[in-house]
Amino acid sequence: MTKKTILVHSNFCKAFTGFGKNKKNILRYLFDTDKYNVVEFANGRFWDDPEIQTTPWRCIGSLPSAETMSQMKDGNQQRVAAYGAYMIDQAIQEVKPDVYIGIEDIWAFDGYFEKPWWDKINTMIWTTLDSLPILTSAIDAAPKIKNYFVWASFAEKAFQEMGYDHVKTLRGSLDVSTFLRMSDDERKQLRSRYKLSDEFIVGFVFRNQLRKSVPNMLDGFKLFKVKVPEAKLLLHTHWAEGWDILKLLEEKQINQSDILTTYFCNKCKRFFVSPFAGQELNCKACHSEKSVNTTNISHGVDESQLNEIYNLMDVYCHPFTSGGQEIPVQEAKLTELVTLVTNYSCGEDYCNEDSGGLPLAWSEYREPGTQFIKASTCPKSIFDQLMRVYEMTSIERAAWGIKARQFVIDNCSVEQIGKQIEDMIDAMPVVDYNFSFDAIPKNPLYEPPPATNGTDFIIDLYKNMMNETVDKNSSCVKHWLREFEKGMSGQDLYNHFKNKCSEQTKKPIEFEEVLGKDDKGFRLAIVVPDSDVDLFLINGLLKNVKKQYPKHNIYIITRPHNFQYIEDNVNVYKCVEYSESIDNAFVLEGAGDFEGYFDLAFFPTSTTQKFISYIHNGKENIQFQLQ
Amino acid sequence: MSHLIEEYAKNLGVKIAKPMVAKQFWPIVFDKYITICLDVNVPAKQYKYYDTVLDMIGKFVRPLGLSIIQIGSSKSPVLNGVDARYYDMDFKNTAYIISKAQLHIGVDDVFSHYASSIDLPQVTLFSNVYPSISCGYWSKRQTKIESPWKLKPCFNLVDSNDTSIKLNQRSLLLQS
Numbered sequence: 001m002t003k004k005t006i007l008v009h010s011n012f013c014k015a016f017t018g019f020g021k022n023k024k025n026i027l028r029y030l031f032d033t034d035k036y037n038v039v040e041f042a043n044g045r046f047w048d049d050p051e052i053q054t055t056p057w058r059c060i061g062s063l064p065s066a067e068t069m070s071q072m073k074d075g076n077q078q079r080v081a082a083y084g085a086y087m088i089d090q091a092i093q094e095v096k097p098d099v100y101i102g103i104e105d106i107w108a109f110d111g112y113f114e115k116p117w118w119d120k121i122n123t124m125i126w127t128t129l130d131s132l133p134i135l136t137s138a139i140d141a142a143p144k145i146k147n148y149f150v151w152a153s154f155a156e157k158a159f160q161e162m163g164y165d166h167v168k169t170l171r172g173s174l175d176v177s178t179f180l181r182m183s184d185d186e187r188k189q190l191r192s193r194y195k196l197s198d199e200f201i202v203g204f205v206f207r208n209q210l211r212k213s214v215p216n217m218l219d220g221f222k223l224f225k226v227k228v229p230e231a232k233l234l235l236h237t238h239w240a241e242g243w244d245i246l247k248l249l250e251e252k253q254i255n256q257s258d259i260l261t262t263y264f265c266n267k268c269k270r271f272f273v274s275p276f277a278g279q280e281l282n283c284k285a286c287h288s289e290k291s292v293n294t295t296n297i298s299h300g301v302d303e304s305q306l307n308e309i310y311n312l313m314d315v316y317c318h319p320f321t322s323g324g325q326e327i328p329v330q331e332a333k334l335t336e337l338v339t340l341v342t343n344y345s346c347g348e349d350y351c352n353e354d355s356g357g358l359p360l361a362w363s364e365y366r367e368p369g370t371q372f373i374k375a376s377t378c379p380k381s382i383f384d385q386l387m388r389v390y391e392m393t394s395i396e397r398a399a400w401g402i403k404a405r406q407f408v409i410d411n412c413s414v415e416q417i418g419k420q421i422e423d424m425i426d427a428m429p430v431v432d433y434n435f436s437f438d439a440i441p442k443n444p445l446y447e448p449p450p451a452t453n454g455t456d457f458i459i460d461l462y463k464n465m466m467n468e469t470v471d472k473n474s475s476c477v478k479h480w481l482r483e484f485e486k487g488m489s490g491q492d493l494y495n496h497f498k499n500k501c502s503e504q505t506k507k508p509i510e511f512e513e514v515l516g517k518d519d520k521g522f523r524l525a526i527v528v529p530d531s532d533v534d535l536f537l538i539n540g541l542l543k544n545v546k547k548q549y550p551k552h553n554i555y556i557i558t559r560p561h562n563f564q565y566i567e568d569n570v571n572v573y574k575c576v577e578y579s580e581s582i583d584n585a586f587v588l589e590g591a592g593d594f595e596g597y598f599d600l601a602f603f604p605t606s607t608t609q610k611f612i613s614y615i616h617n618g619k620e621n622i623q624f625q626l627q
Numbered sequence: 628m629s630h631l632i633e634e635y636a637k638n639l640g641v642k643i644a645k646p647m648v649a650k651q652f653w654p655i656v657f658d659k660y661i662t663i664c665l666d667v668n669v670p671a672k673q674y675k676y677y678d679t680v681l682d683m684i685g686k687f688v689r690p691l692g693l694s695i696i697q698i699g700s701s702k703s704p705v706l707n708g709v710d711a712r713y714y715d716m717d718f719k720n721t722a723y724i725i726s727k728a729q730l731h732i733g734v735d736d737v738f739s740h741y742a743s744s745i746d747l748p749q750v751t752l753f754s755n756v757y758p759s760i761s762c763g764y765w766s767k768r769q770t771k772i773e774s775p776w777k778l779k780p781c782f783n784l785v786d787s788n789d790t791s792i793k794l795n796q797r798s799l800l801l802q803s
Contacts, residue, residue: 533736541635544644568649569647570647602638603638608631608634608635615756617757622637
């Protein structure tokens with residue numbers, strides 16, 4: 001039987017990110033079944049980057065060539081390129097997957113759902129959402145994604161309330177063998193290594209970002225410290241980014257010696273736990289100078305070391321504003337710690353008794369701009385739940401811990417998640433690639449039913465004219481309904497769609513069709529988008545251009561209404577219609593593996609129209625003769 | 628001097644020659660005439676007192692048997708005192724009309740550059756750019772009239788100081 005080909009699209013599997021780790025787990029699981037041809041599509045890496053050729057499965061990068069990237073003018077182009085926007089079509093055409101699995105933030109898939117291949121192959125989106133109300137683009141995507149998965153159940157519930165029963169929860173996967181509770185003796189030894197003994201250690205593992213509620217954590221701990229003098233707070237994070245923890249300690253009058261942190265030596269790769277004492281410390285183990293800093297994403301502990309850090313803790317506390325999955329919560333559970341988690345967003349899944357967790361109460365605030373609901377965790381709730389765990393007997397705590405570990409095994413282990421994906425893949429049909437990759441045509445000739453100002457009319461136009469699936473929740477439908485309220489008629493909307501269709505059905509210029517058949521290697525382009533004066537003046541230079549390049553055919557690339565100012569010059573081989581995509585020397589002349597279309601391409605108006613820099617107050621003094 | 632065409636010549640790495648235009652015949656009833664063209668696309672180039680100037684010019688040119696033809700866009704203000712108007716024509720037809728003229732009056736547009744390329748005498752008004760940058764490059768017989776800039780040209784489509792309307796009518800008349 002032919003193996004199905006699976007294309008898995010996310011961060012590179014060796015990236016130290018939540019997406020990267022999850023992808024590694026899933027790829028490994030699918031690969032080990034030996035049932036599939038597994039291909040990785042790695043975000044943020046070049047298509048044929050040699051560094052990504054070290055995986056057991058085929059791996060291709062989502063970025064076009066370095067030359068193409070260097071030509072991208074704005075950050076947004078580079079951002080979407082990193083997500084694969086420029087290479088996904090090539091990847092699909094080349095790999096021909098039976099199943100495409102995209103695992104990223106939803107905006108990474110912008111434009112994918114209108115691709116000609118999207119509904120022709122089996123596609124699955126597995127995305128993180130962290131706040132309510134659900135992101136508009138994620139709602140817009142709902143009618144367009146048949147296999148739509150979110151990492152946390154609060155998002156599934158929100159989709160269900162909107163009528164989308166097909167959106168399901170599939171949690172990010174963890175390798176549960178990495179994190180384990182060590183024996184009591186081992187834990188004791190571990191503590192003694194860092195001059196710790198019977199302290200009650202509250203732990204928090206996090207990247208020092210503002211969405212991690214450090215001030216709230218400190219307030220809650222301060223209350224707890226009053227009741228439990230032997231308490232310590234271990235903040236496994238980097239102190240040189242995000243929250244200024246030192247300043248917060250000072251402000252809240254918390255003794256610095258009560259706050260522990262993880263130091264990591266980037267030379268000997270050992271870690272140390274102690275109160276914060278600055279950065280760039282000398283390593284007491286390998287004696288390297290200035291090699292020790294608080295753990296960070298560049299130089300940080302590996303997973304087995306992180307497991308030891310969890311094993312130093314008596315309880316794990318994770319207050320946050322919102323999050324997609326919060327992997328440290330599951331890691332802590334795997335080490336059989338009772339976990340206190342803010343009861344919002346993905347935290348809802350990990351703060352109940354069944355999950356070996358306790359909820360932290362929170363107050364709502366709104367994020368400026370997005371208006372998303374965010375949680376400010378109540379310090380009093382942190383204190384109460386810490387006290388609850390503190391007052392548990394060791395047997396009770398152990399029972400909660402066992403439950404916590406089992407919850408993660410049952411709900412997040414790579415075996416569980418991988419099996420669900422495997423079953424899904426097996427139920428999907430093999431894809432017949434006998435379909436066109438041309439853009440799906442729009443239909444300006446569609447005759448709609450009698451125009452109304454209703455939702456159904458809008459949805460019908462999108463479906464039959466634009467070939468887009470939308471529904472009552474889609475932002476575009478809501479937009480047009482608002483316009484109807486302001487006085488727009490259904491006929492106006494139909495006319496608008498007709499115009500849009502006509503614009504989009506215009507055939508883009510195919511260079512091969514307009515270039516000479518026998519002048520390859522001898523083509524010279526002069527790109528002058530506008531204006532009449534520019535064309536006319538350049539007309540006055542062509543005799544000498546031809547003299548310099550006698551074997552070359554001269555192509556003038558401009559807007560059609562300008563042809564008349566230059567086409568009569570006998571040295572012009574052809575006038576070609578300009579489009580903005582032509583504004584790129586590497587497209588015209590080639591770069592890397594791309595040969596290009598022209599031997600030479602000139603952009604003379606770049607200093608006179610695009611970036612006016614030739615005026616010099618009329619005082620330029622040219623040393624050589626131009627006439 | 629840093630003329631626009633010099634910038635293009637430097638970019639293309641060649642010396643300046645002359646443009647080639649296959650002008651196309653257009654029937655004109657006058658044997659001898661002056662062409663005048665108003666710019667409608669660039670507000671900064673719009674001179675508002677042509678009627679007065681033409682009225683004064685007429686007194687000199689009529690005895691010489693010269694007619695006045697307005698060319699350009701049908702959106703141009705209609706000038707009083709012209710003998711014919713040829714609007715919205717192809718560049719090549721307009722080039723034919725200009726090529727048969729005795730004098731061309733206008734701003735620094737494609738027609739003035741064409742007139743320059745055939746060395747037709749011309750009077751050119753410059754309002755938003757230095758003449759040295761945009762004058763007729765090939766002309767030997769060209770009169771350039773600058774707007775009275777406070778300091779420098781605005782280099783913009785719209786001139787907040789409206790310097791073009793402050794052009795000295797008498798100067799334009801005399802130069803013509």
